[in-house]
Amino acid sequence: MPAAWALPESSMRVFLTGATGVIGRRVLPLLVGLDHSVTAVAHRPQSWGEIERAGAVPVQVDLFARAAIQRAVAGHDAVINLATHLPAGLRMFLPGAWAENDRIRRIASANLVDAAIAGGATRFIQESFAPAYPDRGEAWIDERTPIAPVRYSRSVVDAERSAQRFSSGGRTGVVLRFAAFYGPDSWFTRDLIRYVRHGFVPIPGAADSFISSVSHDDAATAVMGALLARAGIYNVVDDEPMRRGEFVGSLAETLGVPAPKLAPPWMKYLFGSLGEMLARSLRISNRKLREECAWVPKYPTVREGWRAVAATISASSQVRSTAR
Secondary structure (H helix, E strand, C coil), X not given: CCHHHHCCCCCCEEEEECCCCCCHHHHHHHHHHCCCEEEEECCCHHHHHHHHHCCCEEECCCCCCHHHHHHHHCCCCEEEECCCCCCCHHHHHCHHHHHHHHHHHHHHHHHHHHHHXXXXXXXXXXXXXXXXXXXXXXXXXXXXXXXXXXXXXXHHHHHHHHHHHHCHHHCEEEEEEECEEECCCCHHHHHHHHHHHHCEXXXXXXXXXXXXXXXXXXXXXXXXXXXXXXXXXXXXXXXXXXXXXXXXXXHHHHHCCCCCEECCHHHHHHHHHHHHHHCCCCEECCHHHHHXXXXXXXXXXXXXXXXXXXXXXXXXXXXXHXXX
Protein backbone atom coordinates (compact mmCIF):
# COMPACT_ATOMS: atom_id res chain seq x y z
CA MET A 1 0.00 0.00 0.00
CA PRO A 2 1.24 3.53 -0.69
CA ALA A 3 2.75 5.05 2.42
CA ALA A 4 0.54 8.13 2.09
CA TRP A 5 -2.51 6.28 3.34
CA ALA A 6 -1.31 2.99 4.78
CA LEU A 7 -0.90 4.43 8.28
CA PRO A 8 -3.54 7.11 9.01
CA GLU A 9 -2.94 9.25 12.05
CA SER A 10 -6.37 8.31 13.39
CA SER A 11 -9.57 6.72 12.23
CA MET A 12 -12.20 9.01 10.74
CA ARG A 13 -15.93 9.02 10.26
CA VAL A 14 -16.38 9.03 6.50
CA PHE A 15 -19.56 9.71 4.52
CA LEU A 16 -19.35 8.02 1.11
CA THR A 17 -21.62 8.54 -1.88
CA GLY A 18 -21.42 6.37 -4.99
CA ALA A 19 -20.52 3.46 -2.72
CA THR A 20 -21.88 0.81 -5.07
CA GLY A 21 -20.32 2.22 -8.25
CA VAL A 22 -17.22 0.77 -9.89
CA ILE A 23 -14.90 3.02 -7.84
CA GLY A 24 -16.96 3.26 -4.67
CA ARG A 25 -17.20 -0.49 -4.17
CA ARG A 26 -13.41 -0.64 -4.29
CA VAL A 27 -12.94 2.34 -1.97
CA LEU A 28 -15.34 1.01 0.66
CA PRO A 29 -13.30 -2.03 1.82
CA LEU A 30 -10.10 0.05 1.75
CA LEU A 31 -11.66 2.57 4.13
CA VAL A 32 -12.99 -0.10 6.46
CA GLY A 33 -9.67 -1.94 6.32
CA LEU A 34 -7.97 1.12 7.79
CA ASP A 35 -10.48 1.27 10.67
CA HIS A 36 -12.41 4.24 9.34
CA SER A 37 -16.08 4.30 10.31
CA VAL A 38 -18.01 4.54 7.04
CA THR A 39 -21.56 5.61 6.27
CA ALA A 40 -22.33 4.64 2.68
CA VAL A 41 -25.23 5.92 0.59
CA ALA A 42 -27.29 3.19 -1.08
CA HIS A 43 -30.29 4.12 -3.21
CA ARG A 44 -31.51 0.55 -3.68
CA PRO A 45 -32.41 -1.63 -0.68
CA GLN A 46 -30.78 -4.62 -2.39
CA SER A 47 -27.41 -2.84 -2.04
CA TRP A 48 -27.60 -2.68 1.75
CA GLY A 49 -26.36 -6.22 2.25
CA GLU A 50 -23.30 -5.57 0.11
CA ILE A 51 -22.44 -2.47 2.14
CA GLU A 52 -23.01 -4.18 5.49
CA ARG A 53 -20.85 -7.15 4.48
CA ALA A 54 -18.07 -4.69 3.70
CA GLY A 55 -18.29 -3.40 7.28
CA ALA A 56 -20.02 -0.07 6.65
CA VAL A 57 -23.37 1.41 7.65
CA PRO A 58 -25.79 1.89 4.74
CA VAL A 59 -28.07 4.91 4.54
CA GLN A 60 -30.76 5.75 2.02
CA VAL A 61 -30.92 9.50 1.42
CA ASP A 62 -31.96 11.76 -1.43
CA LEU A 63 -28.89 13.77 -2.49
CA PHE A 64 -31.18 16.55 -3.72
CA ALA A 65 -32.97 16.95 -0.37
CA ARG A 66 -30.91 19.53 1.52
CA ALA A 67 -32.37 18.93 4.98
CA ALA A 68 -32.06 15.16 4.72
CA ILE A 69 -28.46 15.42 3.52
CA GLN A 70 -27.54 17.74 6.38
CA ARG A 71 -28.91 15.26 8.91
CA ALA A 72 -27.09 12.34 7.29
CA VAL A 73 -23.71 14.09 6.99
CA ALA A 74 -23.67 15.69 10.46
CA GLY A 75 -20.84 14.41 12.65
CA HIS A 76 -18.63 13.01 9.88
CA ASP A 77 -15.00 14.05 9.54
CA ALA A 78 -14.78 13.59 5.77
CA VAL A 79 -17.15 13.40 2.82
CA ILE A 80 -16.19 11.49 -0.34
CA ASN A 81 -18.50 12.26 -3.24
CA LEU A 82 -18.21 9.63 -5.96
CA ALA A 83 -21.85 9.86 -7.04
CA THR A 84 -22.42 9.90 -10.81
CA HIS A 85 -25.08 8.78 -13.29
CA LEU A 86 -23.20 8.09 -16.51
CA PRO A 87 -25.18 6.76 -19.49
CA ALA A 88 -23.89 3.47 -20.87
CA GLY A 89 -23.36 2.31 -24.42
CA LEU A 90 -24.87 4.25 -27.29
CA ARG A 91 -27.08 6.22 -24.89
CA MET A 92 -24.06 8.35 -24.08
CA PHE A 93 -24.52 10.11 -27.44
CA LEU A 94 -28.00 11.33 -26.49
CA PRO A 95 -27.81 14.78 -24.81
CA GLY A 96 -30.80 14.08 -22.55
CA ALA A 97 -29.09 10.99 -21.17
CA TRP A 98 -26.66 13.20 -19.25
CA ALA A 99 -29.29 15.29 -17.45
CA GLU A 100 -29.26 13.29 -14.21
CA ASN A 101 -25.48 13.30 -14.07
CA ASP A 102 -25.53 17.08 -14.50
CA ARG A 103 -28.02 17.41 -11.63
CA ILE A 104 -25.75 15.35 -9.39
CA ARG A 105 -22.68 17.42 -10.18
CA ARG A 106 -24.46 20.77 -9.97
CA ILE A 107 -27.01 20.33 -7.19
CA ALA A 108 -26.07 17.24 -5.18
CA SER A 109 -22.39 18.25 -4.95
CA ALA A 110 -23.37 21.70 -3.66
CA ASN A 111 -25.79 20.16 -1.16
CA LEU A 112 -23.09 17.81 0.11
CA VAL A 113 -20.59 20.65 0.52
CA ASP A 114 -23.15 22.73 2.43
CA ALA A 115 -23.92 19.75 4.65
CA ALA A 116 -20.24 19.00 5.23
CA ILE A 117 -19.57 22.59 6.27
CA ALA A 118 -22.62 22.70 8.55
CA GLY A 119 -21.77 19.31 10.05
CA GLY A 120 -18.18 20.18 10.91
CA ALA A 121 -16.36 18.01 8.36
CA THR A 122 -12.77 19.02 7.66
CA ARG A 123 -12.24 17.23 4.33
CA PHE A 124 -14.29 16.95 1.13
CA ILE A 125 -13.23 14.82 -1.86
CA GLN A 126 -14.99 15.38 -5.19
CA GLU A 127 -14.73 13.21 -8.30
CA SER A 128 -14.15 15.05 -11.56
CA PHE A 129 -13.35 14.35 -15.20
CA ALA A 130 -9.90 14.62 -16.79
CA PRO A 131 -11.21 14.42 -20.40
CA ALA A 132 -12.50 17.94 -19.80
CA TYR A 133 -8.97 19.10 -20.64
CA PRO A 134 -8.47 20.50 -24.15
CA ASP A 135 -6.66 18.70 -26.95
CA ARG A 136 -2.96 19.50 -26.45
CA GLY A 137 -1.49 17.26 -29.12
CA GLU A 138 2.00 16.13 -28.05
CA ALA A 139 2.15 18.50 -25.05
CA TRP A 140 1.86 17.29 -21.46
CA ILE A 141 -1.18 18.37 -19.46
CA ASP A 142 -1.03 19.08 -15.73
CA GLU A 143 -3.41 20.58 -13.18
CA ARG A 144 -2.50 24.12 -14.26
CA THR A 145 -3.96 23.51 -17.73
CA PRO A 146 -7.39 25.21 -17.97
CA ILE A 147 -10.17 22.76 -18.68
CA ALA A 148 -12.39 23.06 -21.76
CA PRO A 149 -15.47 20.90 -21.13
CA VAL A 150 -17.98 20.24 -23.88
CA ARG A 151 -21.75 20.37 -23.42
CA TYR A 152 -21.86 16.88 -21.92
CA SER A 153 -19.27 17.66 -19.25
CA ARG A 154 -19.77 21.32 -18.33
CA SER A 155 -21.23 20.36 -14.97
CA VAL A 156 -17.74 19.34 -13.79
CA VAL A 157 -17.09 23.07 -13.43
CA ASP A 158 -19.92 23.32 -10.89
CA ALA A 159 -18.80 20.24 -8.97
CA GLU A 160 -15.21 21.46 -8.78
CA ARG A 161 -16.34 24.92 -7.72
CA SER A 162 -18.32 23.41 -4.84
CA ALA A 163 -15.28 21.48 -3.61
CA GLN A 164 -13.11 24.58 -3.87
CA ARG A 165 -15.70 26.54 -1.88
CA PHE A 166 -15.33 23.96 0.88
CA SER A 167 -11.62 24.83 1.17
CA SER A 168 -12.35 28.24 2.67
CA GLY A 169 -12.05 28.63 6.42
CA GLY A 170 -9.17 26.20 6.85
CA ARG A 171 -11.00 23.17 5.47
CA THR A 172 -9.56 20.85 2.79
CA GLY A 173 -11.36 20.38 -0.50
CA VAL A 174 -9.78 17.91 -2.94
CA VAL A 175 -10.77 17.45 -6.59
CA LEU A 176 -9.76 14.23 -8.35
CA ARG A 177 -9.78 14.50 -12.13
CA PHE A 178 -10.08 10.88 -13.19
CA ALA A 179 -8.81 9.83 -16.61
CA ALA A 180 -10.63 7.24 -18.74
CA PHE A 181 -11.53 4.28 -16.53
CA TYR A 182 -11.05 0.66 -17.45
CA GLY A 183 -11.66 -2.57 -15.57
CA PRO A 184 -13.29 -5.99 -15.80
CA ASP A 185 -16.67 -4.73 -14.54
CA SER A 186 -16.83 -1.74 -16.89
CA TRP A 187 -19.33 -1.67 -19.76
CA PHE A 188 -16.87 0.50 -21.72
CA THR A 189 -14.07 -2.05 -21.32
CA ARG A 190 -16.30 -4.94 -22.32
CA ASP A 191 -17.57 -3.02 -25.36
CA LEU A 192 -14.00 -2.17 -26.33
CA ILE A 193 -12.98 -5.82 -26.07
CA ARG A 194 -15.87 -6.78 -28.33
CA TYR A 195 -14.93 -4.09 -30.88
CA VAL A 196 -11.29 -5.20 -30.90
CA ARG A 197 -12.28 -8.84 -31.42
CA HIS A 198 -14.42 -7.76 -34.39
CA GLY A 199 -11.53 -5.76 -35.86
CA PHE A 200 -12.93 -2.21 -35.75
CA VAL A 201 -13.01 0.36 -32.93
CA PRO A 202 -15.66 3.06 -33.60
CA ILE A 203 -14.14 5.67 -31.28
CA PRO A 204 -13.03 8.72 -33.29
CA GLY A 205 -9.52 10.12 -33.10
CA ALA A 206 -6.14 10.07 -34.82
CA ALA A 207 -4.03 6.95 -34.30
CA ASP A 208 -1.12 9.04 -32.98
CA SER A 209 -3.23 11.04 -30.50
CA PHE A 210 -2.85 10.29 -26.79
CA ILE A 211 -5.28 8.51 -24.48
CA SER A 212 -4.83 8.82 -20.71
CA SER A 213 -6.39 6.10 -18.60
CA VAL A 214 -6.47 4.60 -15.12
CA SER A 215 -7.68 1.27 -13.80
CA HIS A 216 -10.59 1.10 -11.38
CA ASP A 217 -8.29 -0.34 -8.72
CA ASP A 218 -5.79 2.50 -9.04
CA ALA A 219 -8.55 5.10 -9.02
CA ALA A 220 -9.67 3.69 -5.67
CA THR A 221 -6.20 3.98 -4.11
CA ALA A 222 -6.02 7.56 -5.38
CA VAL A 223 -9.18 8.31 -3.41
CA MET A 224 -7.47 6.91 -0.33
CA GLY A 225 -4.44 9.10 -0.97
CA ALA A 226 -6.74 12.11 -1.17
CA LEU A 227 -7.68 11.58 2.48
CA LEU A 228 -4.28 13.02 3.40
CA ALA A 229 -3.73 15.32 0.41
CA ARG A 230 -3.48 19.07 0.55
CA ALA A 231 -6.39 21.08 -0.82
CA GLY A 232 -6.38 21.32 -4.60
CA ILE A 233 -6.83 19.51 -7.89
CA TYR A 234 -5.10 16.22 -8.72
CA ASN A 235 -4.99 14.27 -11.97
CA VAL A 236 -5.62 10.55 -11.54
CA VAL A 237 -3.96 8.79 -14.46
CA ASP A 238 -1.42 6.01 -14.89
CA ASP A 239 2.26 6.61 -15.60
CA GLU A 240 2.23 6.45 -19.38
CA PRO A 241 -0.46 7.93 -21.61
CA MET A 242 -0.49 5.90 -24.82
CA ARG A 243 -1.12 6.77 -28.42
CA ARG A 244 -4.55 5.64 -29.54
CA GLY A 245 -3.20 3.03 -31.95
CA GLU A 246 -1.00 1.53 -29.25
CA PHE A 247 -3.80 1.70 -26.68
CA VAL A 248 -6.09 -0.57 -28.69
CA GLY A 249 -3.16 -2.48 -30.20
CA SER A 250 -1.95 -3.56 -26.76
CA LEU A 251 -5.46 -4.81 -25.96
CA ALA A 252 -5.51 -6.78 -29.21
CA GLU A 253 -2.14 -8.31 -28.33
CA THR A 254 -3.46 -9.31 -24.91
CA LEU A 255 -6.50 -10.93 -26.53
CA GLY A 256 -4.37 -12.67 -29.15
CA VAL A 257 -6.13 -11.05 -32.11
CA PRO A 258 -4.88 -8.76 -34.91
CA ALA A 259 -4.74 -5.02 -34.24
CA PRO A 260 -8.12 -3.51 -35.19
CA LYS A 261 -8.83 -0.72 -37.61
CA LEU A 262 -9.52 2.65 -35.98
CA ALA A 263 -12.36 5.01 -36.77
CA PRO A 264 -11.09 7.90 -38.93
CA PRO A 265 -10.76 11.29 -37.18
CA TRP A 266 -13.57 12.81 -39.28
CA MET A 267 -16.06 10.49 -37.56
CA LYS A 268 -15.99 12.80 -34.55
CA TYR A 269 -18.29 15.16 -36.44
CA LEU A 270 -20.98 12.49 -36.51
CA PHE A 271 -21.20 12.51 -32.71
CA GLY A 272 -21.34 16.24 -32.01
CA SER A 273 -19.50 17.70 -29.04
CA LEU A 274 -19.07 14.29 -27.40
CA GLY A 275 -17.27 13.08 -30.51
CA GLU A 276 -14.97 16.09 -30.32
CA MET A 277 -14.15 15.25 -26.71
CA LEU A 278 -13.51 11.56 -27.45
CA ALA A 279 -11.10 12.50 -30.25
CA ARG A 280 -8.93 14.78 -28.10
CA SER A 281 -5.24 14.06 -27.61
CA LEU A 282 -4.76 14.02 -23.84
CA ARG A 283 -1.26 13.39 -22.54
CA ILE A 284 -1.99 13.90 -18.85
CA SER A 285 0.64 13.90 -16.09
CA ASN A 286 0.16 12.29 -12.66
CA ARG A 287 3.28 13.89 -11.17
CA LYS A 288 1.43 15.96 -8.56
CA LEU A 289 -0.52 12.98 -7.21
CA ARG A 290 2.59 10.78 -7.11
CA GLU A 291 4.77 13.39 -5.41
CA GLU A 292 2.28 14.81 -2.89
CA CYS A 293 0.39 11.62 -2.00
CA ALA A 294 3.07 8.95 -2.62
CA TRP A 295 0.52 7.32 -4.92
CA VAL A 296 1.92 4.50 -7.03
CA PRO A 297 -0.43 2.82 -9.53
CA LYS A 298 -0.63 -0.96 -9.40
CA TYR A 299 -0.79 -0.90 -13.19
CA PRO A 300 1.81 1.65 -14.41
CA THR A 301 0.49 1.37 -17.97
CA VAL A 302 -2.57 -0.05 -19.64
CA ARG A 303 -0.41 -2.91 -20.95
CA GLU A 304 -0.28 -4.44 -17.46
CA GLY A 305 -3.88 -3.42 -16.88
CA TRP A 306 -5.22 -5.17 -19.97
CA ARG A 307 -3.57 -8.43 -18.89
CA ALA A 308 -5.22 -8.20 -15.47
CA VAL A 309 -8.60 -7.38 -17.02
CA ALA A 310 -8.38 -10.29 -19.46
CA ALA A 311 -7.40 -12.70 -16.67
CA THR A 312 -10.31 -11.58 -14.46
CA ILE A 313 -12.87 -11.82 -17.25
CA SER A 314 -11.55 -15.25 -18.25
CA ALA A 315 -11.73 -16.52 -14.67
CA SER A 316 -15.26 -15.15 -14.28
CA SER A 317 -16.35 -16.86 -17.50
CA GLN A 318 -14.92 -20.18 -16.31
CA VAL A 319 -16.80 -19.88 -13.01
CA ARG A 320 -20.08 -19.24 -14.85
CA SER A 321 -19.45 -22.17 -17.19
CA THR A 322 -18.75 -24.49 -14.25
CA ALA A 323 -21.93 -23.37 -12.49
CA ARG A 324 -24.12 -24.34 -15.45
